[in-house]
Amino acid sequence: MPRVGIIALIQESNTFLRGSTSLKHFQDDLLLLGADVRRQFATAHHEIRGFFDGLSEAGLEAVPLFAARALPYGAIEPAAFEALCGMMLQELRDAGPLDGLLVAPHGATVAESYPDADGEWLSRVRQYVGPDLPIIGTLDPHGNLSPQMVESTNALVAYRTNPHIDQEQRGLEAAELMARTLGGRIRPVQAACFPPMAMNIERQCTTESPCRELVGCFNQMRDREGVLAASLMLGFPYADVAEMGSSALVVTDGQPELSQRLADELGREMWNRRQGLAGHFLSVDDAVRQAARLAGPVCMLDMGDNVGGGSPGDGTWIAHELNRTGIGPAFVCIDDAFTVKAAEATGVGKAARFSIGGRTDDLHGAPLEAEFEVQQLADGRYTETEVRHGGFTEFDQGRTAVLTNGNGLTVMVTSKRTPPFSLRQLTAFGLDPRQFQILVAKGVNAPLAAYSAVCPSILRVNTRGVTVADMTQLPFRHRRRPMFPFEGAMTWSA
Numbered sequence: 426m427p428r429v430g431i432i433a434l435i436q437e438s439n440t441f442l443r444g445s446t447s448l449k450h451f452q453d454d455l456l457l458l459g460a461d462v463r464r465q466f467a468t469a470h471h472e473i474r475g476f477f478d479g480l481s482e483a484g485l486e487a488v489p490l491f492a493a494r495a496l497p498y499g500a501i502e503p504a505a506f507e508a509l510c511g512m513m514l515q516e517l518r519d520a521g522p523l524d525g526l527l528v529a530p531h532g533a534t535v536a537e538s539y540p541d542a543d544g545e546w547l548s549r550v551r552q553y554v555g556p557d558l559p560i561i562g563t564l565d566p567h568g569n570l571s572p573q574m575v576e577s578t579n580a581l582v583a584y585r586t587n588p589h590i591d592q593e594q595r596g597l598e599a600a601e602l603m604a605r606t607l608g609g610r611i612r613p614v615q616a617a618c619f620p621p622m623a624m625n626i627e628r629q630c631t632t633e634s635p636c637r638e639l640v641g642c643f644n645q646m647r648d649r650e651g652v653l654a655a656s657l658m659l660g661f662p663y664a665d666v667a668e669m670g671s672s673a674l675v676v677t678d679g680q681p682e683l684s685q686r687l688a689d690e691l692g693r694e695m696w697n698r699r700q701g702l703a704g705h706f707l708s709v710d711d712a713v714r715q716a717a718r719l720a721g722p723v724c725m726l727d728m729g730d731n732v733g734g735g736s737p738g739d740g741t742w743i744a745h746e747l748n749r750t751g752i753g754p755a756f757v758c759i760d761d762a763f764t765v766k767a768a769e770a771t772g773v774g775k776a777a778r779f780s781i782g783g784r785t786d787d788l789h790g791a792p793l794e795a796e797f798e799v800q801q802l803a804d805g806r807y808t809e810t811e812v813r814h815g816g817f818t819e820f821d822q823g824r825t826a827v828l829t830n831g832n833g834l835t836v837m838v839t840s841k842r843t844p845p846f847s848l849r850q851l852t853a854f855g856l857d858p859r860q861f862q863i864l865v866a867k868g869v870n871a872p873l874a875a876y877s878a879v880c881p882s883i884l885r886v887n888t889r890g891v892t893v894a895d896m897t898q899l900p901f902r903h904r905r906r907p908m909f910p911f912e913g914a915m916t917w918s919a
Contacts, residue, residue, distance in 0.1 A: 427607050428486045429600075430520055431462060431476050432513055433529035434546055437497035437567065439663040439735025440535055441891045441899060443786075446498045448505040455494040458516055462489035471816035472563040475596020476527045483604035488523060490516040496842060497735035506536035510546050514553060525559045525603050526550065528578065529596075532568015533661035540666040540903070544573030551577040559606045561613065563595045566659045567629075569668040570617055579606070580613035580676045583656035585640070587631045588814035588874035602653060602676075613653055615676040616684035618692030621917055622909040624671040625704030627728065627885050627894045629659045630870045635701040642694050643673075646687060651677045655691065662896040663734050665903050671695060671702075689919035696917055703910045706887035706895050709746050713863075716884060717752045721862040724880035729890030730789055730867045732760075733815075738842040739782040741790035742888045743865050744834070748795055753833030755863035758850065759793075760822075762840040768799045768826035775799055779828065781836055789890045797828035797836065805839060807853035813846045814871040820847060827854060835861070845872045848879065869894065 436446060448456075457465055466473040473492060480487040491513040501509075517523075528550070530543040539545040551560060564570070564583040574581065580602055584595050605611045624636075631640045639657065646655040654676040662669060673691035677684045695702075707715075716723040730740030738760035747755045759782040771777040776798040783792035805825035809818050823840025835856070843850070845866040851858050858864055858879045866872035869885060869892075877883070887894050897911055907915045 426484065426486045427524040428488050428522065429480055429525045429527055429603055430488045430490045430517065430523045431473065431527050432490050432550065433473055433492040434509060434513065434534065435494040435529060435531040436501065437531060437533045437661060437735060438500045438535035439497060439891055440500050440665045441663055442499040442735055444499045445537065446495055446501045446505065448508050450495040450498060451493045451509065454496055455492060457492045458512065459489060462492045465492070469816050469818055470593050470812045472529050472592045472596030475593040476600050479597040479600025483600065485604060485607070488520050490520055497733055499735065501534070501536040501542060503536065503538040506538060506542060510549060513546065514549065517550065517553060523558065524607055525561070526554065527599055527603060528560055528562035530562060530564065530574065532564045532570060533664055535664050535666060541571045541573055541668055543568070544571040544577065547577035548573055559603060561599050561603045561606065563599050564656065564658070565589065566657060567661045568658060569661050569664055569666060569670060570658045570672040570674060571668040575615055575617050575674070580615055580654060581656065581674060582654045583658055585631065587629050587659065588871050590812050590814065590874050592816045611653065612679040613676050614679060614681045614684055615674060616681060616688045617672055617674045618688040618919055619670065619672045620692045620696045621905055621907060622671055622696060622699050623660050623662055623669060623896060624702040625894065625896065626662060626869050627704040628702045630873065635698060639695065639698055642691060646675065646691060649687065651680055651683055652687065653678055663892055665901050667903055667905060669904050670908065692919045699909050704894060707884060709742050709886055709888060712884045712886040713746045713750060713752055716863050719882040722858060722864050722880045723862065723882040723884060724872065724876045725863055725865045726869055726872065726883065726885045727865055727867045727888050728869045728885055728894040729888030729892055731869055731892035732842055732844040732867045733871045734892040736867065736890050736892045737785040737789060738867055739785055739789060740867065740888060740890055741782040741793045743886060744782065744793050744836065745790060747863065748793060748832050748834050751832040753863060754835065754861050755833060755865065756835045756851065756856070756861045757865040758837040758839065758845065758867065760839050760842045762823065764838045765824050765826045765840050768828060768838065769802055771799050773799050773801055781838060795830055797830045800827040800829050801854065802826050803854055807849040809847040809849050814874045815846055817846055825854070844868060846875060848875045
């Protein structure tokens with residue numbers, strides 16, 4: 426029975442943050458070796474589960490080696506990156522002979538010592554196993570694809586949805602490609618096109634126009650003769666690296682020239698649609714006024730404090746405006762361990778003046794200072810059973826306090842940064858999301874997999890922060906030049 430190893434290293438690295446990602450960040454989330462990888466992902470809605478299930482269905486032996494994941498934060502410290510690569514390669518050495526590798530890089534991982542961290546670890550793996558062993562994997566479309574990533578692998582397939590709810594299916598797809606490759610039925614080869622453009626994250630929802638129509642072009646490409654896969658890489662604008670931007674990737678059966686020609690065709694399609702993908706920016710004031718008039722609940726997406734993009738989660742711009750206007754009832758979640766301790770000292774059912782959030786820096790807003798009553802205190806753990814963005818099922822936001830005030834504002838204060846990927850963040854603590862006029866979620870598109878079920882209206886808000894949607898406000902030093910939308914008057918051909 427052919428043996429296929431499984432390796433994953435997943436993190437979105439926001440280089441505009443002051444902090445760095447340490448090894449402890451991975452240890453606090455996921456850092457698994459050997460059989461522990463299988464146990465962790467046995468029931469997860471994740472590509473790694475798809476790897477296992479797909480290999481099993483094909484009669485191939487899955488050999489779990491290494492899986493590491495950290496919540497989005499700053500670039501990975503050099504020592505941490507070397508430790509991760511060391512563990513990965515040691516497991517690879519100890520595994521014995523393998524016939525193939527299924528890999529799950531993120532695509533937006535940055536190490537302080539290697540800006541193209543995904544390309545670096547994939548190239549180390551390729552160097553170890555040699556040029557002939559097939560390496561096939563998945564990508565998050567929020568990744569910044571690099572030539573090194575393409576050259577180090579035989580085939581990569583990106584999730585097709587944003588919010589990401591098809592990760593397991595893409596894992597199954599990668600496993601099927603591996604089975605067909607090892608069976609001698611196909612010989613996957615790939616090529617990419619890198620148009621000098623960055624699609625705005627505000628326009629990256631795959632079920633909304635204009636991204637929906639672009640996704641349609643990639644769907645049609647997959648039906649072309651000889652094409653095994655076609656992937657739209659949306660890009661991750663919060664990594665200040667030369668690879669930052671949107672791209673197209675095509676895998677064909679043994680036809681490298683065709684792969685490049687079709688990737689270029691898709692790259693031109695992306696470029697021709699660039700103006701519509703540049704983003705629309707709604708201010709906090711305008712968004713709150715609109716939310717008061719729309720059918721509720723209204724999901725207000727706090728794009729500048731996008732926890733899934735590495736932000737601190739303690740931004741207060743929208744909370745200040747909601748408290749000032751009294752429009753609601755409204756719900757906001759803010760990460761602030763200090764306030765949780767103050768709430769515990771106050772006690773349930775009692776009121777006090779609190780200073781909430783705004784502790785990281787001035788960029789994300791000043792602390793919200795007002796009198797609140799402590800409604801409840803909880804341990805902050807909850808489970809999501811449905812398929813949601815990222816495949817997460819178990820959440821732990823640390824000790825949690827729920828505070829309310831006379832202006833109709835409910836603030837959930839957590840001790841650990843937690844992305845708003847699940848409505849269980851409310852319902853597990855007795856909060857009915859349908860009872861609020863406004864639900865603030867610190868994200869851009871990812872929360873919609875959960876919040877769309879209860880929110881007939883969605884507003885993306887261009888708040889300030891390290892994940893500000895208007896990327897022209899970010900202090901890039903290493904991006905390509907010229908590049909759209911930064912240099913608007915430019916021409917390009919594939």
